[in-house]
Amino acid sequence: MSQVQSTTQTTTGHDNYLNHEKGLWSWLSTVDHKRIAIMYLISILTFFLVGGIFALLVRGALFNAKPEDKFWSYITPDVYNQFMSYHGIIMVFMVIVPGIPAVFGNFLLPVMLGAKDVAFPRLNLASYYVYLAGAALAVGTLFVGKIDTGWTFYTPYSIKTSTSVVMAVLAAFTMGMASILTGLNFIVTTHKLRAPGQTMNKIPLFVWAIYATSIIQILATPVLGITLLLISAERLLGVGIFDPNLGGDPVLFQHFFWFYSHPAVYIMILPAMGIISELISTFSRKTIFGYTAIAYSSLAIAAVSFLVWGHHMFVSGQSEFAGVLFSIITMLVGVPTAIKLFNWISTMYKGSVRLDAPMLYAIGFLFLFTIGGLTGVWLASTGMDVHFHDTYFVVAHFHYVMVGGVLMAFTGGIFFWFPKMFGKMTSDTLGRISWVFVFTGFNVTFFPQFILGAMGMPRRYFEYHPAYEPLNQISTVGSWLIGFGFLVALVAIIQGLVAGEKAGANPWGSKTLEWQTSSPPPHDNFPITPTVTAGPYEYR
Amino acid sequence: MSTVKTEDGHFHHAHHFNSLSHQYDSAKQGVWLFMVTEILMFGGLFVAYLIYKSIYAPIFHVGSSYLDVKMGSINTVVLITSSFTMALGIYFNQKNKPKQAVIALALTIVCAGIFMVIKYFEYTHIIHRGLVPGKFFNNPEFQQKVVDFISNMPIENLTPTLSDTAHMKKIAPLYFGFYFVMTGLHGLHVMIGAGLILWVLIKTANGKFGAEYYTPVEGVGLFWHIVDLIWIYLFPLLYLVG
Amino acid sequence: MELAIQYSLYIISCVCIFVPLFGFGIAPPTVIGTALSVFAGNAYSLIAQQGILKNFIKDKKDSGASGGLIPILEETQKLIDGIENPGTAMKAESHSHGHDHAEGSHHIIPIPVYVGVLVVLLIGTAITVEVAQFDFGAMNTVIAMLVATVKASFVLAFFMHLKYDNMLNRVIFGSGFFFLMLLIAFSVADIFTRVPVLKAF
Numbered sequence: 001m002s003q004v005q006s007t008t009q010t011t012t013g014h015d016n017y018l019n020h021e022k023g024l025w026s027w028l029s030t031v032d033h034k035r036i037a038i039m040y041l042i043s044i045l046t047f048f049l050v051g052g053i054f055a056l057l058v059r060g061a062l063f064n065a066k067p068e069d070k071f072w073s074y075i076t077p078d079v080y081n082q083f084m085s086y087h088g089i090i091m092v093f094m095v096i097v098p099g100i101p102a103v104f105g106n107f108l109l110p111v112m113l114g115a116k117d118v119a120f121p122r123l124n125l126a127s128y129y130v131y132l133a134g135a136a137l138a139v140g141t142l143f144v145g146k147i148d149t150g151w152t153f154y155t156p157y158s159i160k161t162s163t164s165v166v167m168a169v170l171a172a173f174t175m176g177m178a179s180i181l182t183g184l185n186f187i188v189t190t191h192k193l194r195a196p197g198q199t200m201n202k203i204p205l206f207v208w209a210i211y212a213t214s215i216i217q218i219l220a221t222p223v224l225g226i227t228l229l230l231i232s233a234e235r236l237l238g239v240g241i242f243d244p245n246l247g248g249d250p251v252l253f254q255h256f257f258w259f260y261s262h263p264a265v266y267i268m269i270l271p272a273m274g275i276i277s278e279l280i281s282t283f284s285r286k287t288i289f290g291y292t293a294i295a296y297s298s299l300a301i302a303a304v305s306f307l308v309w310g311h312h313m314f315v316s317g318q319s320e321f322a323g324v325l326f327s328i329i330t331m332l333v334g335v336p337t338a339i340k341l342f343n344w345i346s347t348m349y350k351g352s353v354r355l356d357a358p359m360l361y362a363i364g365f366l367f368l369f370t371i372g373g374l375t376g377v378w379l380a381s382t383g384m385d386v387h388f389h390d391t392y393f394v395v396a397h398f399h400y401v402m403v404g405g406v407l408m409a410f411t412g413g414i415f416f417w418f419p420k421m422f423g424k425m426t427s428d429t430l431g432r433i434s435w436v437f438v439f440t441g442f443n444v445t446f447f448p449q450f451i452l453g454a455m456g457m458p459r460r461y462f463e464y465h466p467a468y469e470p471l472n473q474i475s476t477v478g479s480w481l482i483g484f485g486f487l488v489a490l491v492a493i494i495q496g497l498v499a500g501e502k503a504g505a506n507p508w509g510s511k512t513l514e515w516q517t518s519s520p521p522p523h524d525n526f527p528i529t530p531t532v533t534a535g536p537y538e539y540r
Numbered sequence: 541m542s543t544v545k546t547e548d549g550h551f552h553h554a555h556h557f558n559s560l561s562h563q564y565d566s567a568k569q570g571v572w573l574f575m576v577t578e579i580l581m582f583g584g585l586f587v588a589y590l591i592y593k594s595i596y597a598p599i600f601h602v603g604s605s606y607l608d609v610k611m612g613s614i615n616t617v618v619l620i621t622s623s624f625t626m627a628l629g630i631y632f633n634q635k636n637k638p639k640q641a642v643i644a645l646a647l648t649i650v651c652a653g654i655f656m657v658i659k660y661f662e663y664t665h666i667i668h669r670g671l672v673p674g675k676f677f678n679n680p681e682f683q684q685k686v687v688d689f690i691s692n693m694p695i696e697n698l699t700p701t702l703s704d705t706a707h708m709k710k711i712a713p714l715y716f717g718f719y720f721v722m723t724g725l726h727g728l729h730v731m732i733g734a735g736l737i738l739w740v741l742i743k744t745a746n747g748k749f750g751a752e753y754y755t756p757v758e759g760v761g762l763f764w765h766i767v768d769l770i771w772i773y774l775f776p777l778l779y780l781v782g
Numbered sequence: 783m784e785l786a787i788q789y790s791l792y793i794i795s796c797v798c799i800f801v802p803l804f805g806f807g808i809a810p811p812t813v814i815g816t817a818l819s820v821f822a823g824n825a826y827s828l829i830a831q832q833g834i835l836k837n838f839i840k841d842k843k844d845s846g847a848s849g850g851l852i853p854i855l856e857e858t859q860k861l862i863d864g865i866e867n868p869g870t871a872m873k874a875e876s877h878s879h880g881h882d883h884a885e886g887s888h889h890i891i892p893i894p895v896y897v898g899v900l901v902v903l904l905i906g907t908a909i910t911v912e913v914a915q916f917d918f919g920a921m922n923t924v925i926a927m928l929v930a931t932v933k934a935s936f937v938l939a940f941f942m943h944l945k946y947d948n949m950l951n952r953v954i955f956g957s958g959f960f961f962l963m964l965l966i967a968f969s970v971a972d973i974f975t976r977v978p979v980l981k982a983f
Contacts, residue, residue, distance in 0.1 A: 110556075115556060116555060116556035117556040118556075119556075119566050119570065120566075120567075120570060121554075121556070123570075180574075180577050183573075184570055184573045184574060184577075185570070187569075187573060188566050188569050188570045188573070191566075191569060191950065192562065192565065192566040192569065193556065193557075193566075218573055218576055218577055219576065219580060219957070219958065219961045221577065222577040222578070222579075222580035222581035222583075222584070223580055223581070223583075223584045223965060225577075225581050226581045226582070226584035226585055227584065229721075229725070230585075230588070230721070233717070233721050237672075237673050237674045237717065237720070237721075238673055238674020238675055238717075239673045239674065239714070239717030239718075239720075239721060240673060240674070240711060240713065240714045240717050241588060241592070241714070241717060241718075245710075246710070246711055246713070246714060247592075247596065247707075247710075247711030247714045248714070249591075249973070249977075251972070252588065252591065252969070252973070255968075255969045255972065256584060256587075256588075256965075256969075259965055306961060306964055307964065307968070309968075310968065310972065317976075318972045318976065319971075319972050319973075319975035319976035320975075321971065321972075321975040322968070322971050322972035322975060322976075325968070325971060326968075524555075565948070568947075568951065569950065569951060569954070572951045572954045572955060573954055575955065575958070576954060576955060576957065576958030577958075579955075579958045579959065579962065580958055580961065580962055580965075583962035583965065583966075584965065586962075587962075587965055587966050587969055590923070590966070590970075591969060591970065591973050593923070594973075594974070594979045594980060595973070595977055595978075595979055595980070597980040598980075609911065613907065613911055616907050616910075617904060617907060620900065620903045620904060620907065621900070623903075623937060623941050624896060624897075624899075624900040624941070626941070627891075627896050627940075627941045628893070628896065631890065631891070631893060631896070634890050635890070697980065699978035699979070699980060700978060701977070701978060702980070761941075761942075762942055765937055765938075765941050765942045768937060768941075769934050769937055769938070772930050772933050772934055772937070773927070773930045773934070775910070775930075776910050776914065776926035776927070776929070776930055777923075777926065777927075780910065780911065780914035780926060781914065781922045781923050781926045
């Protein structure tokens with residue numbers, strides 16, 4: 001039984017959100033959440049390309065150990081610091097944090113809930129422009145004084161450096177503002193705009209994930225806001241709150257910064273997990289195992305994520321007591337995550353699994369995120385972290401969860417919801433080819449980095465000991481494979497847009513509400529407001 | 541605006557809501573969520589303040605003696621009154637009395653203005669005495685007072701940080717760093733709030749609100765009350781507990 | 783019935799996992815507390831907003847049962863109705879019926895109450911200033927914050943309408959405060975165990 005009692009379905013040549021109004025201005029001034037999602041998609045893919053180019057430059061610079069052998073003499077140690085800072089800033093603030101909520105959350109949340117739009121459509125549009133303004137400021141720093149502090153803006157260096165830190169932190173502040181407004185919108189939408197009959201226990205797990213993410217966004221981002229404002233005050237007025245010479249404590253900056261930034265990584269991963277729930281259930285044609293457990297584990301992860309930020313600071317000078325406290329709680333945050341993983345695997349068991357491109361990405365997620373998550377537990381142990389902190393082990397860990405986790409889910413989501421968003425199918429072959437290159441390339445790039453980190457290679461270093469060179473070279477070659485893989489995915493998307501075969505309302509045979517309306521959806525999402533009578537994953 | 545008084549005198553709700561009541565509840569929930577972010581943002585400042593106060597208590601004690609408690613108290617009374625008039629502004633809109641609502645909202649703006657004027661005098665007073673953070677600091681008397689205070693403390697209460705008098709002299713301006721950032725950010729919110737109240741006042745005067753629809757007034761009211769709330773905490777912390 | 787099993791199984795497994803870890807004393811209670819409060823909140827919302835208790839009572843009555851627990855359950859339901867809707871009779875969070883019913887959020891507070899709150903706040907300000915003249919040592923900050931909190935609760939309850947608002951807005955506001963306390967608690971846990979801190983002059 002599908003979720004809906006009755007609805008009318010039309011597929012071809014109908015009035016949908018894409019042709020509802022024509023002209024550039026109708027897009028730029030739209031309050032339709034679906035169009036806003038598409039605009040976010042274009043922006044985020046663009047920034048992903050830029051951040052990816054910086055990544056390739058960073059890895060290219062690391063191909064050789066000695067400065068005189070590097071492939072491009074323009075890259076001095078200072079320039080390298082800038083490249084790695086921008087790779088981090090762009091990827092974290094402009095791609096992955098907004099990523100899934102802005103694109104898929106915006107497009108799908110109201111449709112999955114059976115609503116006509118988000119709770120505050122004009123605020124939604126405003127969020128987009130605030131995000132663009134922040135992104136413009138961030139890109140502007142490239143011309144005013146390139147940042148070399150790393151994306152974490154640690155004091156005291158960020159106070160002393162002559163680069164345009166104030167502009168960069170204001171950019172991050174602005175993008176944080178967009179994040180808050182989006183989260184606010186989604187929480188009120190989930191509370192207030194559910195279709196008749198849709199209780200909180202019947203909403204799709206993707207909605208649960210976005211809901212938990214939005215809670216984190218509301219609670220964590222303001223503290224980042226004040227931290228960044230304080231950095232600006234420190235630089236402009238010499239307030240002395242983080243500067244030891246003026247009586248401040250640099251570790252306090254780290255406390256405030258990581259109070260946001262650790263929940264931020266859960267902002268990144270929770271929506272990805274939501275997508276995986278949808279993908280695995282649809283492509284196993286089976287009810288998700290343990291719906292309640294997965295839903296509550298999203299909330300549990302959101303809650304516990306606020307208690308663990310000190311695990312980024314084990315060697316920064318915080319007290320032993322704090323170190324032990326954070327270490328124990330960090331180990332506990334793995335429990336809800338593991339619950340989800342076991343439930344996904346249990347969903348696939350005795351299901352009828354179809355290995356289409358989105359499912360490949362989902363399975364890739366399971367494999368890569370497991371490695372990333374487990375290595376996180378190793379890092380949570382204070383004793384091991386003393387050895388691993390600021391080495392490539394940490395770099396490998398977070399890339400496994402962020403790229404192997406979030407980006408795999410993002411790309412899988414794109415291939416999965418492409419028919420819904422554009423009314424056309426992508427080429428499954430191209431999707432699978434891109435997966436092969438991304439998955440293989442990813443492991444070739446980042447698995448050696450675990451070994452490098454264990455061997456002691458420090459991160460953010462331009463010049464390193466020649467003994468590390470062979471593994472670095474393997475890693476760089478891997479980065480080219482990833483780049484190629486995402487290029488193939490881009491080709492698949494463009495080919496789908498231009499020449500994809502027409503898609504029906506429900507090409508994957510899924511049971512959630514968004515598949516019960518036409519592809520692309522009409523302007524108001526549903527011809528008549530649906531009444532929900534069944535759960536979202538009832539395949540049998 | 542999504543809800544506009546039409547010729548037939550009725551308000552219409554936005555199409556994705558079921559009713560005006562539905563829209564009102566949702567809007568209110570949205571404003572409350574935003575207020576949570578405001579609390580956490582200012583809260584971060586309070587955390588930093590409390591931590592440094594515990595470490596460098598003498599600086600904060602001597603520093604707060606340089607603030608004018610009378611001016612601060614008057615400001616507190618002014619803000620509390622403005623909260624009252626704001627609540628009245630909402631009340632009169634709920635009762636379909638736009639004229640009285642406009643007066644109440646105007647009084648609120650007047651109170652905000654008084655607050656900023658008093659704040660201006662406080663600021664100039666302090667800045668003229670050179671009590672600014674950073675490189676423009678110029679008040680050796682303050683630094684000396686801190687050192688004197690420490691030397692008068694019983695020796696068993698002294699921590700190693702406090703005993704380093706040269707260092708304490710150098711970092712004394714930290715207190716005023718906090719003062720200006722905290723009251724400055726709050727003052728900025730007062731000004732933004734006054735602007736929002738003006739916007740709502742104009743709409744009330746133009747007859748855009750009534751008993752069925754006064755959501756923006758309520759939302760701005762919530763924001764203004766949060767601004768008042770923050771000052772209720774700021775005032776004792778900065779001015780009184782030294 | 784299945785709800786009871788679901789809940790009790792989860793709680794039992796939590797306890798079984800965490801009993802060995804109880805030596806540490808901090809994190810397990812936090813996690814259990816969080817889990818329990820989430821479950822309690824969910825149970826409450828199931829009862830208050832989805833009416834499972836109401837449906838249960840109705841089913842029992844329809845099948846002819848009477849006496850025993852039913853009066854107690856009905857009282858509980860009335861109590862919860864009273865909490866959810868001071869001054870109104872029915873509440874449904876789902877929009878399945880589409881009709882517009884008056885909700886507590888439209889409750890109008892009369893002017894005399896506002897004036898009363900204003901007077902209380904002004905007196906509170908006078909108390910704040912007066913109390914600050916005395917030196918309670920390390921308790922200075924605590925007492926000042928307590929007085930401020932009392933004043934703040936009046937602003938929240940009456941000027942900001944929280945007393946007559948629905949539970950969710952109170953939870954939203956409370957959670958903001960709660961997470962702020964977390965930030966304070968853990969930062970202080972680090973700083974105070976590392977830097978010598980003055981307790982009194």
